[in-house]
Amino acid sequence: MDITIDIDNSVPQFEQLIEQIKAAVKAGVLKAGDALPSIRQLANDLELNSKTVAKAYKLLERDSVIETKGYRGTYVHPRAKANCKINLQEWTLRKLGETVAELREAGVTDSEIRNAFVGAINRQP
Amino acid sequence: MIEAYAFLAAFSMQILVVSMLHPVWFTKFARAKGEAQLPGWDRNFRERFLNLYRAVNIGITVFGLVLLGWLFNHMRSPDWDVGPVTLLLRGYIVVQVLPFVIVSLIGAWVKKNALKRSPPEVKRTVRLQRRGLFDFVSPLTVFLAVVGYFLFAAFVIYIQQHPFPGFSGYRLLRAVTLIYAVNAFGVYWVLYRRKRWPLETSAYRMHAVGVQIKIVFYTSIAVIVFLSLNVTLLLLDMQRWVPFALSVYFVLIMLFTSVMLFALRRQAEADRLGPSPAS
Numbered sequence: 001m002d003i004t005i006d007i008d009n010s011v012p013q014f015e016q017l018i019e020q021i022k023a024a025v026k027a028g029v030l031k032a033g034d035a036l037p038s039i040r041q042l043a044n045d046l047e048l049n050s051k052t053v054a055k056a057y058k059l060l061e062r063d064s065v066i067e068t069k070g071y072r073g074t075y076v077h078p079r080a081k082a083n084c085k086i087n088l089q090e091w092t093l094r095k096l097g098e099t100v101a102e103l104r105e106a107g108v109t110d111s112e113i114r115n116a117f118v119g120a121i122n123r124q125p
Numbered sequence: 126m127i128e129a130y131a132f133l134a135a136f137s138m139q140i141l142v143v144s145m146l147h148p149v150w151f152t153k154f155a156r157a158k159g160e161a162q163l164p165g166w167d168r169n170f171r172e173r174f175l176n177l178y179r180a181v182n183i184g185i186t187v188f189g190l191v192l193l194g195w196l197f198n199h200m201r202s203p204d205w206d207v208g209p210v211t212l213l214l215r216g217y218i219v220v221q222v223l224p225f226v227i228v229s230l231i232g233a234w235v236k237k238n239a240l241k242r243s244p245p246e247v248k249r250t251v252r253l254q255r256r257g258l259f260d261f262v263s264p265l266t267v268f269l270a271v272v273g274y275f276l277f278a279a280f281v282i283y284i285q286q287h288p289f290p291g292f293s294g295y296r297l298l299r300a301v302t303l304i305y306a307v308n309a310f311g312v313y314w315v316l317y318r319r320k321r322w323p324l325e326t327s328a329y330r331m332h333a334v335g336v337q338i339k340i341v342f343y344t345s346i347a348v349i350v351f352l353s354l355n356v357t358l359l360l361l362d363m364q365r366w367v368p369f370a371l372s373v374y375f376v377l378i379m380l381f382t383s384v385m386l387f388a389l390r391r392q393a394e395a396d397r398l399g400p401s402p403a404s
Binding site: 003004007035036046047 | 245247250251253254255256316317319
């Protein structure tokens with residue numbers, strides 16, 4: 001399976017990588033257990049910074065689309081196809097939208113929501 | 126006398142393969158690679174350069190034939206001395222290899238300059254496939270190279286217990302260890318180096334990686350076999366066979382390089398005609 005990175009595209013490079021790997025999993029081109037190239041190999045082949053590829057892999061691992069098996073390398077997760085359907089960004093946006101709507105209904109102004117959001121983000125867990 | 130005639134036959138073959146056939150094969154490869162990967166480059170410059178390369182090799186062939194005549198005269202005598210013959214042979218090997226090394230270095234320099242002038246590649250496409258050593262070379266070859274090294278080390282250590290005049294001992298083992306270390310680094314670098322050349326297709330790159338790795342492994346094994354053979358000849362007091370062994374070894378290495386050049390040329394021609402499904 002070929003992967004293409006367009007450096008002129010406004011979409012960040014790590015997101016282009018994530019999208020294409022997810023698309024390949026959804027299409028069945030990448031199957032559960034398939035080996036993926038190492039971060040160094042992919043970064044060198046695409047002439048990208050290895051941190052960019054590492055970030056993409058980290059996010060894919062968080063979404064359980066891929067899994068790292070120590071020194072043996074990175075593989076497609078056994079439930080990758082099902083996990084690809086979950087779009088965390090979309091889900092977060094929907095949840096936040098619902099909360100903002102509730103707060104507006106309660107009479108909270110946008111400025112207060114913004115300040116509260118920054119405060120909540122900066123608060124230590 | 127049989128060793129003298131065997132050497133003269135091997136030396137004639139060496140002149141034919143290294144200075145006559147190899148330059149022709151290399152020129153064809155350089156032309157195909159240039160057309161595929163340096164389409165904008167001045168063809169006249171390339172042709173002039175390649176013609177000069179072939180002319181130099183013709184000169185080296187003539188020199189080799191003169192040398193062959195001298196060796197024939199020298200080795201007709203039953204008490205011919207192996208020292209000067211080996212020395213001349215080594216010198217001639219350097220002379221034969223030098224144009225190939227120089228032309229390869231100039232090729233790399235031309236490519237580097239062209240790369241500096243070319244704009245960065247906007248769309249970068251690669252195959253999402255893990256590369257490993259065994260994708261390019263069989264486990265048996267790797268096993269042979271590794272076992273060969275340890276057997277050679279054991280052989281040298283054993284002979285060191287009963288040394289004989291002319292045996293280099295641990296220096297030989299150190300040299301082989303250095304060659305293996307450089308080769309190991311070379312394999313790693315070839316497998317994971319950055320893709321720098323925009324017009325190099327994925328198929329060509331994978332092909333080149335495979336060829337380079339095979340060259341490294343096969344030459345590692347060949348070095349071990351040749352040195353073991355050389356030490357054995359000295360051990361059996363058959364020093365007069367050393368020039369023959371050296372000449373045959375050199376011809377085999379150059380023939381092997383030529384086979385690799387054929388493979389790369391075919392891929393470069395395929396790339397020029399159109400992208401392959403794998404690229």
